[in-house]
Amino acid sequence: MFKMQIISSCTILSMLIFNILSAGISSRSSVIQGHGKEDWSITFNPPEITAVPGLCALISCTFTYPEAAKPIDNVQWIECKNGQCKTDIFKGKVSTQQLEEKETETERIKMLESDLTKNNCSTIMKDIKAEDENKYAFRVEGQKPHKITYKPTVKIIIQDEPKMDIPPLREGVEANLTCSAPFPCPETPPEITWWIKTRGEHITNLEDDITLITRNLYISTLLLTPTSKMHNATVGCDVSYGDKTISASRTLEVMYVQTLQILGDGTVMEGDTLRLNCTVESHPPSSDPVWRFNGTADKIRNYTSAENLMITNVRKEHAGIYVCEMTYMRETLNASITINVIRKEAIQMQVDIGMIIGFLCGISVSAVIFSVVLCCHESWQSRDKMHEVMATDTDTEVILEVFYDQQGHQIVYY
Incomplete structure (x- = not known):
């Protein structure tokens, strides 16, 4: 106040x-x-x-x-x-x-x-x-x-709302946003509050950097460093004159481009279908992609459709380096992937060898386990086994009971 x-x-x-x-x-x-x-x-x-x-x-x-x-x-x-x-x-x-x-x-x-x-x-x-x-x-x-x-x-x-001036925005480049409101009454100077609501519906209050007062306007300047997450976000300013508040908001357009990627499996079995997808997130949108195979676009021209590349019944000659190229704001973007084509006979041989090795390993492990179990069983029997000895003479029948303690010492009971 x-x-x-x-x-x-x-x-x-x-x-x-x-x-x-x-x-x-x-x-x-x-x-x-x-x-x-x-x-x-x-x-x-x-x-x-x-x-x-x-x-x-x-x-x-x-x-x-x-x-x-x-x-x-x-x-x-x-x-x-x-x-x-x-x-x-x-x-x-x-x-x-x-x-x-x-x-x-x-x-x-x-x-x-x-x-x-x-x-x-x-x-x-x-x-x-x-x-x-x-x-x-x-x-x-x-x-x-x-x-x-x-x-x-x-x-x-x-004027029943503030005026906002937002210059072209580019990711990572600082920009000055201004919000101007009438300053008609000296007795009620305005206060300006900035806020932004991102695509995740999260609202954040922002602090302005410069406030100027002219004869008839109150101007607040916000220094903003845009990010790709701010694209399509809503930025606004609220101007309070005591109990009276007027507001204005705008949708942000941020120019940005992320890393170009080629999505797909780099190993394809002979006779199967090769599918690759070239994608990049940007605003404004990038150009349609140009595909190249081992340095030329002629060999795969008939296999491309927009950002997709699909080759059915893949053969050995389809193995090599595939490149996708796009243009964004006069900037060239590209990515590459190396495709390996594997013959079915080689796959079957690898499977057979793997099965044999697995079978032998299984037998070896089983034999070891069986030997260990057998040894343990014999040891337990030798420790706990009870012997009975029958001794007979002409006059007396004597029954001997022989036991072994845990240390292996013999104990005899008559």
Whole structure:
């Protein structure tokens, strides 16, 4: 808020100073002399004012009149349509050099300087409407018969959205985008916000780099480095005048080109079909591709259709280097692929050898596994096996039970 007050005060001061300085510069002003007397003149700076509906418009002007017309009795602002200036929208009665405003429009229209001896006719029109887009004339009535409706007139233009200027964009090359909005009212300086919405519907706010204030415009400049993802994105600027906001947006066109590619399998079996596709993403679109085989286009001319190349019943002589070439913005793009053609007999021999090697490897692995399992089984049996020994004499039958512990020591039970 404090920043806005400073801008407002500085703007009003600069406009008033400019009005005073402009009064003596007739070569750059819109001036007319009335009734052939050089003392009647008016200067509007600027002669056209852009206003936003619902806000106000500042008419900045100075005027002169002859000594014989003093003191001024009445002043008026008159609306002009179709070349006719008839309708009073403001009328002021001058009493002791002070302006006494009259009529209902004075609630909406007010002169900044009530002392007309200062030759300042600057006026603010509030609550601008679409129908206010017209030309307006200033009228002075002095001592009879000295009175005049000044010409030229001032024009009010209604603008309900900002104006955007976007230069041609190219990927990786910085560009300045501008958004200009009317600055009609010193009391409500605008604030501009930039934003961009990419193809993924992601909205990002952007910071502007330079902001300039002219007599009647507020200009914001955005330094943008375009990328291919910004192509067809939407960029916009919102201009806020307190509670009032106007907006504008544009679709970006970014010139870009990505790497040219050839899609397809580099190995083809004899008798099968070779399919290659040449593709590149760019804006604007690249030219149609030109295919070459081993340096010439004649041998495969009948096999190409746009970006596609297709050869049925491939033979050994179709093996080699295939090149695709396109033109983008006077730049030549190309890519190549080497095609190998394999005979079916060689494929079958490779399959047979592979099967034999696989079979032998399988047998070898199985034998090793079987041997390991057998050894483990014998070891387990030797550790846990229980022996029974029968010992018999003439008097006693003795049963011996023999066991082995984990270390292999023999334990005998009777």
